[in-house]
Amino acid sequence: MATLSIRGLTKSYGDARILKGLDLDINDGEFLVLVGPSGCGKSTLLRMIAGLDSVTKGDIRIGERRVNDLEPAARRIAMVFQSYALYPHMNVAKNMTFGLKFSGMAKPEIDRRVSEAARMLRLESLLDRRPRDLSGGQRQRVAIGRAIVREPDVFLFDEPLSNLDAALRVSTRVEIAKLHRLLKATMIYVTHDQTEAMTLADRIVVMNQGEIAQVGRPLDLYYAPANLFVASFIGSPAMNLFDIAPAPGAKFGGPSVEPFGLDPAPAGAAFKIGVRPEHLRLDAAGDFRVAATVELVERLGEISYAHARTKDGKAVVAELRGRDVPEIGDAVSFGAEARDLHIFDADGLRIDAAHVKPPG
Amino acid sequence: MRRAGVHAVLIAYSLLAVAPILLVVMNSFKARNAIFGSPLALPGPDSFSLIGYSKVFRSAHVFTWFANSLIVTLGAMVLTLLFGAMAAWALTEYRLRWTHALALYLSIGIMVPIRLGSIAILTMMRAAGLNDTLTALILVYIAQGLPMAIFILSEFIQQIPQDLRDAARCDGVPEIRIFFEVVAPLLRPALATVAVFTIVPIWNDLWFPLILTSSESTHTITLGVQQFLGQYITDWNSVLAALSMAILPVVAIYVIFSRQLISGLTAGAVK
Numbered sequence: 001m002a003t004l005s006i007r008g009l010t011k012s013y014g015d016a017r018i019l020k021g022l023d024l025d026i027n028d029g030e031f032l033v034l035v036g037p038s039g040c041g042k043s044t045l046l047r048m049i050a051g052l053d054s055v056t057k058g059d060i061r062i063g064e065r066r067v068n069d070l071e072p073a074a075r076r077i078a079m080v081f082q083s084y085a086l087y088p089h090m091n092v093a094k095n096m097t098f099g100l101k102f103s104g105m106a107k108p109e110i111d112r113r114v115s116e117a118a119r120m121l122r123l124e125s126l127l128d129r130r131p132r133d134l135s136g137g138q139r140q141r142v143a144i145g146r147a148i149v150r151e152p153d154v155f156l157f158d159e160p161l162s163n164l165d166a167a168l169r170v171s172t173r174v175e176i177a178k179l180h181r182l183l184k185a186t187m188i189y190v191t192h193d194q195t196e197a198m199t200l201a202d203r204i205v206v207m208n209q210g211e212i213a214q215v216g217r218p219l220d221l222y223y224a225p226a227n228l229f230v231a232s233f234i235g236s237p238a239m240n241l242f243d244i245a246p247a248p249g250a251k252f253g254g255p256s257v258e259p260f261g262l263d264p265a266p267a268g269a270a271f272k273i274g275v276r277p278e279h280l281r282l283d284a285a286g287d288f289r290v291a292a293t294v295e296l297v298e299r300l301g302e303i304s305y306a307h308a309r310t311k312d313g314k315a316v317v318a319e320l321r322g323r324d325v326p327e328i329g330d331a332v333s334f335g336a337e338a339r340d341l342h343i344f345d346a347d348g349l350r351i352d353a354a355h356v357k358p359p360g
Numbered sequence: 361m362r363r364a365g366v367h368a369v370l371i372a373y374s375l376l377a378v379a380p381i382l383l384v385v386m387n388s389f390k391a392r393n394a395i396f397g398s399p400l401a402l403p404g405p406d407s408f409s410l411i412g413y414s415k416v417f418r419s420a421h422v423f424t425w426f427a428n429s430l431i432v433t434l435g436a437m438v439l440t441l442l443f444g445a446m447a448a449w450a451l452t453e454y455r456l457r458w459t460h461a462l463a464l465y466l467s468i469g470i471m472v473p474i475r476l477g478s479i480a481i482l483t484m485m486r487a488a489g490l491n492d493t494l495t496a497l498i499l500v501y502i503a504q505g506l507p508m509a510i511f512i513l514s515e516f517i518q519q520i521p522q523d524l525r526d527a528a529r530c531d532g533v534p535e536i537r538i539f540f541e542v543v544a545p546l547l548r549p550a551l552a553t554v555a556v557f558t559i560v561p562i563w564n565d566l567w568f569p570l571i572l573t574s575s576e577s578t579h580t581i582t583l584g585v586q587q588f589l590g591q592y593i594t595d596w597n598s599v600l601a602a603l604s605m606a607i608l609p610v611v612a613i614y615v616i617f618s619r620q621l622i623s624g625l626t627a628g629a630v631k
Contacts, residue, residue, distance in 0.1 A: 047526075050526075050530060051529075051530075052526050052529065052530070071529070071532075072526075072529045072530045072532070073529070073530065073531065073532025073533075074532075077530065078530060079526070079527065079530045081523040081526070081527060082523070083521055083523045084523075085521065085523035085524050085526065085527035086527075087524070087527075087528075087542055088546065089545045089546065098528075098531060098533065098541075099528075099530075099531025099532050099533060102531075102532050102533055102534060102537065103532055146527075146531070150531070
């Protein structure tokens with residue numbers, strides 16, 4: 001168990017900068033999830049922490065030790081790979097003990113750890129099997145077992161659920177969460193799946209193009225995204241964004257957005273307002289109103305998604321509850337409360353101080 | 361129709377390839393008169409004879425030659441596989457400054473036949489005092505087999521998932537053990553393929569035993585058989601019997617490795 005601190009971490013391949021000077025602190029026993037679109041550098045960051053990719057610039061510390069130049073095994077980490085990466089020619093027990101053999105650990109201690117991990121992950125009956133005789137979920141449990149027996153300071157997970165089918169993904173996700181509570185170890189988990197990120201994480205790091213877009217608790221990210229990238233990345237369906245410009249009478253509005261007041265008015269003329277689909281209502285009341293034409297309605301039962309388009313061509317998605325849903329072709333006016341609006345300045349950064357005043 | 365055409369071509373080619381071998385084996389079981397009288401006939405009750413085999417078994421040197429062939433072939437094979445796999449691993453896994461140049465240098469070995477260097481090899485072996493030894497043959501055959509072995513094994517090593525090597529590194533497995541205990545076991549089909557490619561030309565080689573060994577005690581079987589060929593009289597019974605026996609080990613190796621060989625040859629093509 002240990003803290004982890006990253007300072008000015010940079011990774012370049014020639015001229016291509018993959019990571020651009022990251023700073024990040026991870027608490028002891030924390031479950032940290034790195035999330036972002038593919039190519040954002042999250043896997044590279046994980047591999048650098050593991051010691052599988054070299055550090056171009058900056059420092060990685062695990063506990064008090066600077067680990068930049070240490071071999072992966074010397075960093076006291078264990079990694080679980082997306083492809084499981086089990087040794088195909090060894091049975092489950094050997095897969096778990098293979099690495100321990102080289103650490104000079106006594107046989108009774110190895111046996112104790114393996115039987116404990118096997119019990120924890122319900123692998124006891126599978127210890128003699130080869131990986132090819134196991135299902136995907138069992139393989140992933142073996143891969144996790146191989147990490148557990150090392151009793152590492154930090155667990156690293158690289159998209160461990162991506163190769164599993166949907167049902168297994170949910171149950172394995174729950175198991176990983178339980179495991180974290182049980183082991184109380186520091187865990188760093190890379191995924192591109194925001195459900196995994198939201199459900200597992202103590203804190204989420206959203207990455208974009210080699211930089212950290214925001215670090216925060218799942219609900220903080222959801223309810224107070226720091227910038228446009230996080231706003232549109234977290235949440236499904238994605239947040240609706242509207243371009244806003246000054247309107248007559250010290251008000252603001254857009255092509256389909258009714259003029260409204262802002263206090264204090266944000267600096268700069270153009271900005272954006274974001275509303276999550278579940279905060280849009282059909283009754284056209286509320287502080288913020290937008291007119292659109294319904295193009296498609298997806299009825300899921302408890303909720304329905306109304307996909308609509310404003311007259312300037314912007315797509316709007318509203319999540320509606322109950323039976324009261326519009327028909328395709330209906331001209332509707334969506335409304336939202338002032339407290340549910342997210343305001344972003346011209347640079348895409350959140351403006352917290354502005355208060356929306358209702359139209360009229 | 362097209363399949364039939366393809367099969368006809370393949371069958372014709374197989375017959376062409378097998379016919380001489382069949383002729384050798386068939387005639388090795390016939391008396392001398394029958395070999396010349398009707399070379400294409402199967403051994404019958406009146407032409408059947410084991411005289412060739414009994415002569416070969418009585419000749420003191422045949423077993424030495426067989427043993428020499430085995431020592432040279434297996435020795436060269438084992439070392440070619442070992443060094444070939446290690447070199448292939450080093451060239452694919454570690455990106456060092458000289459990796460590219462080294463790989464290029466080795467690939468020249470595939471293109472330039474080693475026999476071009478015969479005279480230089482002969483002088484070198486003389487200078488090293490290895491003339492007329494099996495060691496000399498083994499060394500030459502390693503050099504002969506290594507470029508192709510490295511080339512084929514590199515391809516296979518690249519197909520072993522990167523995650524597996526990374527997992528082993530995170531597990532604290534030393535690099536040398538990663539190679540021997542994680543990579544090498546997964547290379548088995550490839551090693552079988554390379555083994556066959558290496559063994560057959562060595563076993564059948566006449567050239568290097570001819571120029572590098574002079575005494576009968578260091579002859580290999582292919583060279584030894586030449587002893588039965590005289591300028592005026594050739595002991596065809598013995599020649600054919602010895603050649604038939606010399607075919608056996610190669611066939612045996614093929615049978616043993618064939619299953620692995622098929623998976624080895626197709627693995628690269630299918631994926």
